[in-house]
Amino acid sequence: MSTEPAGIRETHTGLVVLAGDRAYKVKKAVRTPYCDFGSAALRRRALARELELNRRFAPDVYLGLGSFRSPDGATAEPVLVMRQMPADRSLTAALSCAGPDERDELVRSVARAVADAHRRAPRGDPGRAGPAALAARWSANLTRLRAGEALSAVLLQATELGLATCPLTEPLEVARTTEAVAERVLGGSLSPQVVLRVGWPSVAAPRRRPRRALVDQVDRRGRPGPDPAPARPGHGRGRAGRLSRSPRPTRPARHPG
Known part of the structure; x- marks a missing residue:
């Protein structure tokens, strides 16, 4: 069992819940110009593709697909189940602890593993990797930069x-x-x-709101201060999440001698 604390990691399109020795990833129901996760079926397809691709590099980490269900059992949200890795095993942590020579070799070993995986990967449609297709993708990226x-x-x-x-x-x-x-x-x-x-910003001066005196809000314990005044209507705040004034501690009387 992992000793890593539970937590949540979030991006603009996904959410990862860390619990015990597992990590559970779900896709947000968002649609953008470059991805569409608007339905549960589309989110499941994206997670299945992620599982297929990443298992080639870490088959012992990417465990499979599951579902989160609502209490009534009517809604099933697809989830990618992974093994949670210790934080000190990340590439960032390894690079920060390595010396210059070790860091260089570590980067090269990662590059060799990625290059080897691409070399052994099945080939798709050659037309999608041709000059015209690559130029179109570069053009789309440059369009965003120009924007x-x-x-x-x-x-x-x-x-x-x-x-x-x-x-x-x-x-x-x-x-x-x-x-x-x-x-x-x-x-x-x-x-x-x-x-x-x-548009033009508002030229009206911001309305000044009444403020309570500092002595009515901060209790500097152990130092003399004015006796608390009775709360005015609308100023003492109670159980509904409002500010309430703490009574000052009674100072012990001093005796001569």
């Missing part, structure tokens, strides 16, 4: 002009929204990366 550069320039210009901005990416995680923006706004020739709200 980031353009967004940076717009944000800097807006700041210089005194405009308020609010980047939004959540709407584009929905496939229908992405398609609608691409067709109706960009004419169907471009792929939207981010939605940016731009």
